[in-house]
Amino acid sequence: MKETRARLRLSDRDRDLLDGRCGPGARMAMTILVRMAEIQEAEEMMDITQAHVDSAIYIGEAGLEFAERLAGLGAKVSVPTTLNVSGLDEHHWRDWNVPADWAEKAHRQMIAYQTMGCQPTWTCAPYQTETAPRFGQQIAWGESNAIVFANSVIGARTERYPDFMDICAAITGRVPAVGLHLTKNRAGQVLMRLVDVPRRLQEDDSFYATLGHLMGQIAEDRIPVLEGLKVTPSEDRLKALGAAASSSGTVALFHIVGTTPEAPTLEAAFQGRGPQSTVDITLSRLRGAWQTLTTAREERLDMVVLGSPHFSFAEFARLAPLLEGRHRHPDVKFLVTSSRTMKGLAERGGLLEPLERFGGQVTVDTCILATPMLPPSVKILMTNSAKYAYYAPGMLGTRVIFGSLADCVQSAVTGRVIRDESLWTG
């Protein structure tokens, strides 16, 4: 393999950070960033003006040690920094199956990141809050679904930041100038054309999660451009699409011609270069993707879980009328995962009362994948989230059923899986 030697130029400020003149915490962060910049063959470092940190999620001792070491060295963030989900619903974990020793460590990790000056937003949908970045803003975000939304839907610019690197960027305000920070790397690569996909299906929310799941499989780590959408998708549908595509694939940026800000035209989406390949998305291909999101073969279900990414106010508003005058089946739990902010808005909007009367619950700060909250009796989950459907079998050992929001509610009421399959048969 040809050896290429990166020539990384560091600014005076970079050297101050690296040599410890800004404190030992900043030195540790900058040392890691510079090693990464060399691997990524960056020519220079660049400023970011906001960060979203995924590293506060507790998964084990090493992540906690890393956080407490940085905080103990006095590291502080130098740009406005929000926090992704933690490993704990800070005030309600005792309502669930979370072991006390897990809670203690996950909480220490939450404290360590707040000590460094991060805002305790605890959400994987930071783009739906008032801290959302603006078009063209250079940012350093962790959390795959947040990254793809920020890049694609807002047109802010972030690389896919791994855990640990996001907080290092937040502390130093610097990142390697590579990847999606640079205009030339944001051109589309794969053209995905919707062919004969019925409008009725395009108007259903489960279409967007399914399309995203397929998009990730097709695009892998390339930038997909979608053409032929007949419906202007809502923010929550774009959220579902991106979360699915960044689970099944490595998609960090997609363009939808006529919808997303860097794709007013097909030519603009490809920056005039044209696609490397073109793939037709047909109904039968979508049906195949839809089927693979379901792994359970049973007719019964133990739980419906909604809200990956975190449920928004608009989603609470769509859910509430579906629940009016109904109650969940006694054998089926019904859970919504969201943020404190959105739960608070939903409460003020009178949207939580129908959920409570239905027998549903809300968890904040975290999600079923990030905290060991579910009792072992939960074996079969139903969800409208492709991300939950993708990860739950491996991480939780559960079987899953993927369905629309209405399917999920209907199944929770009857205690049997009910799905409107007519949408997928054309």
Added chain:
Amino acid sequence: MDRLIRGKALVAGAATGEALISDQPLSFWGGYDHRNGFIIDRRHPLNGESACGRILGIPYTRGSSTTTGVLVESVKAGTAPAAVVCNRTDAFLSLAAIVADEMYGVRIPIVLTTPEDFEALKSGQQVEIRPDGTILIKGET
């Protein structure tokens, strides 16, 4: 006969072990159990295999930002692969190896190959990774 592949050491180090190879990308979060080193992504061809102490070959990592966190946890728990070979410059794998080095002084080599050279790697081969990025496949012609 042994076969030599000239890779690039993204994170330099030495390792030997039995190869565990797939042409499919892997998310470590939701795909790798850091408590025991087993691959647990039901949709991945290596599901059910242990990568602990082996030379893991995947083209790149996909999905979650927490992939790096899981790999660092596995280093701490002693369940990490001995080395990882990839065919794209993978920031997630590289960062995990850098953090493991900074935190614990443990070197998990991360080696980049061309896609063509990557195809020479097969599960079950005895493989040596050298600090200069060379991959030695033992007993291959």
